[in-house]
Amino acid sequence: MPQLLAIDYGTKRCGIAVTDDLQLIASGLTTVETKNLLKFLADYFKKEYVELVLIGEPKQKDGTASQSEVYIQQFIKEFERQFTQMPYKRVDERFTSKDAFQAMIDSGMSKKKRRNKALIDEISATIILQNYLYNP
Template sequence: MARILALDFGTKRTGVAVTDELKLIASGLTTVDTKELMQFLKDYFRKEKVELVVVGEPKQKDGTASQSEVYIQSFLEEFAKQFPTMPVKREDERFTSKMAFQTMIDSGLKKKQRQNKALVDEISATIILQNYLYNV
């Protein structure tokens, strides 16, 4: 069985989350320097069977695309060239960073640990993936 992988794309770092093979549980995988994201994906797809990639879709409160969508579209064009057979779905990622930060507080992480932006990105990717699984 194959997994679903989710990305919380950022210009500096990208949070990555993945499901188990039964596609029941979303777990944070890692945070990758965005410059190294394509190579990370190539390596990961070689090791693991992935049937779908879910990419966060940042929107303003009014539902219009956020400014970072330009960078995501550029990434998606390159992704389609590198992995032409890999399907991509988009998932609204509004408020995921705030939800990730609240998750960190609720889990008892100390203030110093909550300042780890890479962890916020990884948790955000997990929330994006959980939302996708819930809405399917």
Template sequence: MSRILAIDFGKKRTGIAITDELQIIASGLTTVDTAKLLAFLKDYISKEKVELFLVGLPKQMNNTDSESEILITPFLEKLTQQIPNIPVKRIDERFTSKMAFQTMIDSGMKKKQRRNKAMVDEISATIILQSYLYSM
């Protein structure tokens, strides 16, 4: 089987999570400078087999698109043009940053470690991916 890769897209940084080959476990992979995201993805899929990109869909509480969707749309166009053989699926990412922060607290991370926004982005991507796996 192939892996599923989740993307928590951000203006500056993007969190990345990946499944194992059996698509059972979601694990945080890294956080990438958003400007280098496409290059990272191309490099990653040259080494690992990925069958699906999951990209967070930021929604407001009233179910309208969040402001950050304006940034995600051009990225998705480039992604599907440059890597057309891997489908993209969107998944609601409401509350993932809050859940990621709570996960950091629950795991006993010190306050200074919890300020690491890159870690929050990576954990958020993992939560997006894990929620997708639960829904399968």
């Protein structure tokens, strides 16, 4: 079975998470600088069989789009142009950064490691993917 891949998109860097081939387990893969994201995806898609890409959809508490949605839409246009055959879905990512930070605390991670924003992005992508696996 192919993998699912999730992106926690940010203007500076993006967290990436993937499933195993049976689509049972979500794991953080890496964090990529946003300017290198499309190249990273192109290289990854050449090596791995990905069935679906999940792109986080940040929303305000009231359900309206966040300010970063403008940048995500620009990314999606380029993604669609470059990867014409790759399907994607938007997934609500409200509170994933907060949940990621809490997961770091709960796991006993040191304060120094919790300041690593790249790690928070990667964990956020993993949470996006886990949420999708449990509620497709």
